[in-house]
Amino acid sequence: MTKVLKWGILGTGSIASKFTGDLPFSSSGQAYAVGSRTKESAEKFAAKFGIPKAYGSYEELANDPEVDAIYVATPHPYHKDNTLACLRAGKAVLCEKPFTINAGELEEVISYARENKLFLMEGMWTRLLPAVVQVKQWLKEGRIGDVLHVDADFGFRTGFNPASRLFDPNLGGGALLDVGIYPVSFASMIFGSKPQSLASTAFLGETGVDEQFTLLLSYEGGKTASLSGAVRLGLRNDAYIYGTEGSIHVPSFFNAHSAALYQNGEAVETFTDDRTSLGYHYEADEVARCLEEGLLESDAITLDESLAIMKLLDEARQQWGLQYPMES
Amino acid sequence: MTKVLKWGILGTGSIASKFTGDLPFSSSGQAYAVGSRTKESAEKFAAKFGIPKAYGSYEELANDPEVDAIYVATPHPYHKDNTLACLRAGKAVLCEKPFTINAGELEEVISYARENKLFLMEGMWTRLLPAVVQVKQWLKEGRIGDVLHVDADFGFRTGFNPASRLFDPNLGGGALLDVGIYPVSFASMIFGSKPQSLASTAFLGETGVDEQFTLLLSYEGGKTASLSGAVRLGLRNDAYIYGTEGSIHVPSFFNAHSAALYQNGEAVETFTDDRTSLGYHYEADEVARCLEEGLLESDAITLDESLAIMKLLDEARQQWGLQYPMES
Numbered sequence: 001m002t003k004v005l006k007w008g009i010l011g012t013g014s015i016a017s018k019f020t021g022d023l024p025f026s027s028s029g030q031a032y033a034v035g036s037r038t039k040e041s042a043e044k045f046a047a048k049f050g051i052p053k054a055y056g057s058y059e060e061l062a063n064d065p066e067v068d069a070i071y072v073a074t075p076h077p078y079h080k081d082n083t084l085a086c087l088r089a090g091k092a093v094l095c096e097k098p099f100t101i102n103a104g105e106l107e108e109v110i111s112y113a114r115e116n117k118l119f120l121m122e123g124m125w126t127r128l129l130p131a132v133v134q135v136k137q138w139l140k141e142g143r144i145g146d147v148l149h150v151d152a153d154f155g156f157r158t159g160f161n162p163a164s165r166l167f168d169p170n171l172g173g174g175a176l177l178d179v180g181i182y183p184v185s186f187a188s189m190i191f192g193s194k195p196q197s198l199a200s201t202a203f204l205g206e207t208g209v210d211e212q213f214t215l216l217l218s219y220e221g222g223k224t225a226s227l228s229g230a231v232r233l234g235l236r237n238d239a240y241i242y243g244t245e246g247s248i249h250v251p252s253f254f255n256a257h258s259a260a261l262y263q264n265g266e267a268v269e270t271f272t273d274d275r276t277s278l279g280y281h282y283e284a285d286e287v288a289r290c291l292e293e294g295l296l297e298s299d300a301i302t303l304d305e306s307l308a309i310m311k312l313l314d315e316a317r318q319q320w321g322l323q324y325p326m327e328s
Numbered sequence: 329m330t331k332v333l334k335w336g337i338l339g340t341g342s343i344a345s346k347f348t349g350d351l352p353f354s355s356s357g358q359a360y361a362v363g364s365r366t367k368e369s370a371e372k373f374a375a376k377f378g379i380p381k382a383y384g385s386y387e388e389l390a391n392d393p394e395v396d397a398i399y400v401a402t403p404h405p406y407h408k409d410n411t412l413a414c415l416r417a418g419k420a421v422l423c424e425k426p427f428t429i430n431a432g433e434l435e436e437v438i439s440y441a442r443e444n445k446l447f448l449m450e451g452m453w454t455r456l457l458p459a460v461v462q463v464k465q466w467l468k469e470g471r472i473g474d475v476l477h478v479d480a481d482f483g484f485r486t487g488f489n490p491a492s493r494l495f496d497p498n499l500g501g502g503a504l505l506d507v508g509i510y511p512v513s514f515a516s517m518i519f520g521s522k523p524q525s526l527a528s529t530a531f532l533g534e535t536g537v538d539e540q541f542t543l544l545l546s547y548e549g550g551k552t553a554s555l556s557g558a559v560r561l562g563l564r565n566d567a568y569i570y571g572t573e574g575s576i577h578v579p580s581f582f583n584a585h586s587a588a589l590y591q592n593g594e595a596v597e598t599f600t601d602d603r604t605s606l607g608y609h610y611e612a613d614e615v616a617r618c619l620e621e622g623l624l625e626s627d628a629i630t631l632d633e634s635l636a637i638m639k640l641l642d643e644a645r646q647q648w649g650l651q652y653p654m655e656s
Contacts, residue, residue, distance in 0.1 A: 148531070148540055148558070148560075148561050149483075149540065149542070149556065149558070149561060149563070151479075151481070151554075151556070151564070153479070155570070157572070197529070199527030199528070199529070199544055200527070200544075201525070201527070201544060201546040201550075201552050202550065203476070203549065203550020203551075203552075204550070211550070212476060212477065212550055212552070214477070214544055214552045214554050216527055216528075216529060216542055216544040216554070218529040221531065222529075222530065222531020222532070222539070222540055223531070224529050224531075224540070224541075224542045224556075226479075226542050226544070226554045226556060228477065228479070228552075228554060230476075230477070230570075232572065233476050233477060233570050233571075233572065234570065234574075234575060234590075234592075234593065235477070235570055235575075236479070236568055236575075240564055242483070242558075242561050242562065242563055243561075244485070244560065244561065246562075247562060247563075247564075262562075264562075265562065
């Protein structure tokens with residue numbers, strides 16, 4: 001990188017901390033400013049991470065002329081408005097997953113970015129982790145032949161708390177948008193984002209959001225993906241890719257540190273990523289690379305793909321009769 | 329056992345060899361006679377396993393008054409007729425899985441057995457393996473709380489051979505009946521055999537049979553099972569059971585040698601079966617136990633359950649448009 005990319009962090013919650021804590025591992029960027037709804041929270045966050053500027057509003061952050069790119073790290077119902085505000089200020093935006101609440105919101109955001117020739121990308125950081133990049137390379141090299149089936153799940157067991165974001169319909173709660181998007185995005189990376197059909201099932205708990213779900217996606221040529229997510233159930237959290245000549249196993253694929261290539265039941269190659277970071281800096285570097293090359297979107301996860309994934313999530317929720325209050 | 333159960337082996341193929349080779353590990357039975365379509369094949373099989381009687385027809389085997397129970401080990405399109413012939417001769421029958429080609433055939437067989445008060449059981453041997461019995465015990469004790477999701481698959485990679493039984497529609501080929509019935513029966517063992525809904529997808533290859541499939545079963549209360557099978561694709565071949573308080577992993581569950589109970593991500597208990605047998609003698613002993621107790625079916629896998637499973641398989645095939653020639 002010839003120029004350091006100055007990041008603005010929009011939001012001061014848990015994911016904002018993870019991303020910002022990883023920025024020192026980036027080869028291209030630094031945390032330059034943070035914006036929060038209160039000056040106090042912004043200053044506390046800035047002090048913790050050694051960030052030069054702290055703003056008591058998102059608007060001030062977006063309007064800082066020194067800020068090159070903004071990482072939107074608010075809860076997902078706010079992603080659309082926050083992202084649009086940053087784009088309107090002319091900033092490149094990396095928006096934490098899920099990109100928005102639904103495809104309608106996302107179309108609005110993408111349209112604005114495209115019309116105004118601004119960089120925009122979904123922060124599906126998993127897709128840029130070295131182990132996943134290695135998986136893509138193995139697939140490209142045909143190491144497991146034709147891929148016919150993908151099996152991935154992500155579920156953790158949290159206590160039931162109707163007040164928490166995870167269970168609150170007003171905050172887009174439920175397993176699908178919070179963790180389910182990982183296996184869905186992973187399958188999309190392999191088979192493309194447009195399956196021929198989607199069958200699904202979900203358990204809607206007492207707050208009305210999906211505490212557990214499974215999606216069965218069918219692609220041309222009989223290819224399939226079986227994907228599950230849960231917020232009150234610890235799942236395996238691994239991804240498996242099955243091909244005609246072998247298979248690939250990615251343990252804890254949502255924050256992958258390794259991947260193994262199997263042939264005839266034996267691991268013939270393994271990849272281990274000995275990073276000490278969480279791994280959020282790879283997406284920061286990807287944004288920097290794209291900006292440097294004058295790209296308006298990343299080919300690691302295009303806006304069309306993000307939108308198609310969001311449409312799939314919408315379709316699944318429609319099958320379950322799950323509509324969020326802000327959608328009605 | 330007060331009396332040795334004299335087994336008749338109907339068929340001399342691969343599965344007949346496995347069962348017969350395991351009988352010496354049984355605490356209750358012995359291979360007493362074998363029947364084949366040719367005298368030569370029967371005698372060869374008898375010599376190999378030290379079986380006293382060898383018959384050149386299934387009828388002679390069924391009519392040997394010394395034979396107590398018959399293991400039907402022919403390809404599945406013949407199960408119905410072979411089983412009925414044995415029942416008509418008054419024998420107890422253990423029929424290799426899948427029980428029949430479809431539910432219509434199975435209803436016929438079950439009706440005859442029930443009307444004539446004869447013992448009948450599907451040879452779903454996996455369900456009687458010590459590791460699986462241990463799993464049932466853990467579940468009964470509530471060790472993983474409420475079970476909410478089951479994930480199981482069984483797939484192996486065999487070369488495409490249109491002449492082989494696996495790919496031949498006339499022999500009931502395809503993944504579902506051959507290997508798919510294992511994960512389906514496993515889920516049935518846990519959630520019961522009657523899901524609220526079944527979504528499925530399959531790849532029908534050039535011979536018209538399912539080379540790969542996934543079933544998504546939904547049960548009351550949002551419980552789900554994601555089950556896959558394949559004959560040209562090596563899958564994981566493990567079963568996972570996810571509950572509110574933990575999970576259970578059964579590696580190679582279709583011939584389980586072990587099982588592990590997890591809580592908070594750690595194996596808190598493991599079971600290892602150090603048997604040197606393949607494990608087919610457990611079903612032989614179960615038949616002997618039932619006969620000794622005067623039972624007409626085993627409660628480890630009831631006839632109603634076998635029938636409900638077969639109806640599920642029928643429904644899946646109907647969704648795929650897969651009908652066997654003998655069904656039209």
